[in-house]
Amino acid sequence: MEEVLVAIMKISFPVGIILIIVGGISIILMCVYGEEWSKSQRIRRKLRMQGVKGPPPSSFLQGNLPDIHRINKSAHQQAKSVHTNSHDDDHPHQERDFTASLFPYFEHWRKQYGLVYTYSTGMKQHLYVNQPELVTEMNKIMTLELGKPTHITKNLAPLLGNGILRANGLSWAHQRKLVAAEFFIDKVKGMVGLMIESAQPLLTKWEKLIEEEEAIAEVEVDGDLRSLAADVISRVCFGHSYSKGKQVFSKLRFMQKTMSKHGTFLFGIKGFWDKLNFGRKKENKVSMKEMETEIESLIWELVEERKRECSEKSNLEKDLMQLLLEAAAIDEGLPKNFGKQFIVDNCKNIYFAGHETIAITASWCLMLLAKYPDWQTRIRDEVVELFPSGIPDADSLPLLKTLNMVIQEVLRLYPPAAFVSREAYEDIQIGNLHVPKGVCLWTLIPTMNRDPENWGPDANEFKPERFSEGLSKACKYPQAYVPFGLGPRLCLGKNFAIVQLKVVLALIISKFSFTLSPSYKHSPKYRMIIEPGYGVHILIRKI
Template identity: 70%
Template sequence: MEKVFVAMKLVSSLAIVGIFSWILYVYGNMWLKIQRVRMKLQKQGIKGPPPSFLHGNLPDMQRIQAQASNIAKASNINHSVDQFLAHDYTATLFPYFEHWRKQYGLLYTYSTGMKQHLYVNQPELVRELNQCITLDLGKPTYITNKLAPLLGNGILRANGLSWAHQRKLVSAEFFMDKVKGMVGLMIESAQPLLKKWEQISEGQGGGTAEVKVDEDLRELSADVISRVCFGHSYSMGKEVFSKLRTMQKAMSKQGGFLFAASGFGDILNFLSKKQNEISSLEREIESLIWKLVEERKRECSEEISSSSSEKDLMQLLLESTMSDQTLGKDFSKSFIVDNCKNIYFAGHETTAVAISWCLMLLALYPEWQTRIRVEVAQLCPNGVPDADTLPLFKTLTMVIQEVLRLYPPAAFVSREAYEDIQIGDLNVPKGVCLWTLIPTIHRDSEVWGPDANEFKPERFSEGVSKACKFPQAYVPFGAGNRLCLGKNFAMVQLKVVLALIISKFSFSLSPGYRHSPAYRMIVEPGHGVHILIQKI
């Protein structure tokens, strides 16, 4: 018996040694591959922090992040308006980028475990990157793999031919002529919010009342996207939005979401309680969406007008899968559900956050409220905009553009080279991930002038082309063939909602507001936006 035990122990030891030997062999080969890629970049004059074996620059990133967090905690004081606007929040959210930018400039390379990256914030290279139309350049696969529970295989996560097919289908819903027809629904969706705030103000005897705008704006934006894209109100999809938000927060809390090394850490993470929670939410969201799809299918079959030109996105998705007989039933279902998840999430979350940032800055600068209010009164005597007057809102457009410059919800333009590709004079080896940090390029004094950190909407008085030295450096919606599909939709909704709010209320920033931008897949107010409103 003892010999059997010794033999089993020996076998176990050999197995463990064998496994670790295999790990070292695989990682060693991968490490050599990464080193070869790094050498190709270095030969082009691209520098960067020296990586450690296996972990790359992850230990440096963690150390720099910890130092920045300690500094932020130590200086936790009430800043004046000018102080916190002048502060580049990316130095707190992504301090390693700022640290290396000071050392290596606007183009450098670094690695995270077995992935090599390029930081690209030179305006000319950003332009070349965004003009690149090859399908060999797409979203980083290690990031999209982590986003699978939230986005499935929908358009935001897809690459290559799958992405091209989905974009062709979905983009039709967001052409400007189609978006103009959505203005009436946007106004209808805004009415509950306006009435709620009026009641809050009247409850204070017509005086000032404090509101936390975030959830109200999310509900408004969710109702808009539900109505115009899926043919139902927010109340029917409320649980979907709630669970998507819960999943978003859970995924954002996972350690190293953007830059964690792959390997056994991912396996352990998969087995963690947090991952189990995410998997459960994924199943619940897909089930809820499919119920809405089934309901929409019944409605479409009963509507005589379903063949008219006024089709919503869900109808287009249903018709697309039904017309293609080569698609299996399971694929058709996942195709519809995944794209619904993508539009539900991206279509309402980023717009609601953008409106929150607009209200925050307008609360700080009431003179711009006044200017917008006068403009709305001149163009819309009843205070209600329509599709024809929206393009005439010059002041409101300038304010929105400036807010999206200072606080773009999207933090990055990110790409991965699936093959060796040429971007300008740069040779990018296969497997390299490229990152453009949008808030940094939006606040670059070399691009925008010495007042780059100041809120000055007038810089856009003659459009983006005259607002800065390099117009390609303004990318709140991305650029090129991956330009945000919902750009027109978002801009129209921002104009409609802000025009309605400003024509009915004046507002200032609450003393309880804490300025703390947070990255939760998008850059949002970390503690919400609290404002003091008064009905006009």
């Protein structure tokens, strides 16, 4: 009997210790969680005391996340039963608002609570801000007290590293100062020749297709425009062609599509399954880290090649790659040991942002111009008048007023960026609204761009002429038109994007006329940017 008791005591002693440890950890976690929950509730109360309403949290642990998933599920089920088409016979100039299908929870709550409301995801309190006056005030804030939401930047780390798109605070300020110089308008003007060169293979390819099909050919433009935009960014920023960096672009695109498949990177709490693997099929089970390592290895090969070229040819014109290399060598005012990672991360950022948004915007431009061919004619007449040879030149590009109006209207109706998202790092005043530290602010750009209060009753119509007298006369609150973001984080590639769009579209329209193909299916999708879900199919003819 004594031996049995001794044996039980030997077993019970470590079990007791384990139970005490587990209990202690549980108490600590409960205290931490309780404090976070209390802080979240205090923030919510501060907002509600200012008249900001919103849906009550439906879950103690997850806030409004269950509501978001429920509203999403309901919207997707409804969408399956509705046939979507690009044409609207009753309203031929109407472009249907897609925000309710892509972001149904935002629209659902907007109809209930107005243009400013609050909701929560777990312990994080969010503030939806789509009131033009407040967005205008946000546009004026030039401090670092507003930055990228930390939960989003954490989830985007594999895709963007700690480059300029993801960085915050002083790290972001240093990187922006370095990279911005490459995209000043005078520098961009010098890139026009390379843009024209990069466009020639696309023009030649389409001409051959027309010859093969005898007068008319169907083209899915997205892939060709991505290759073109990738070639431009490769040449002007990194001193090599798209063919050398093709694998980088391909892998970044794959990562982008997979990470955005369920939109969970926006919330960072539930269902971020792709952090563990890229798919459920065995052949696709590549870890995020492995994919990240592959991309960084490919980029570093290109960097090493560029370093060798720089050492062999001292008269090479400086590009972004050389600026990054020089900054890494100096290592002044930047985080310790950033060196190689700093270069790779910013290459990833420029590769991704420098071609993806431009290619998508060009695709939407061609879709709308195919749908409204009279605007093709107007642009073509303007191009012929300014450039009889059909080849644009840098100094005359600003004179393409009709094309500029079309681009602005396309960016209004189909902006590539869906959100302006910010986090308050300190208590901050926006207009008459006091925003507590820790709150994430969201401005839904497509909704802002189609707001009848700002744009008039024809807000859903394709009417480029609304920009004929400039942005200031196009709407009531010009600073609420934010296709390139707002405030100090305004997209530094804005000049580069507009110039490239003008060059590419002028070249295409001067050589081809086109209409929408019957196979085109209008279905905008959100994959970190708003893009045509099934591509843009057009029927092209040679002029």
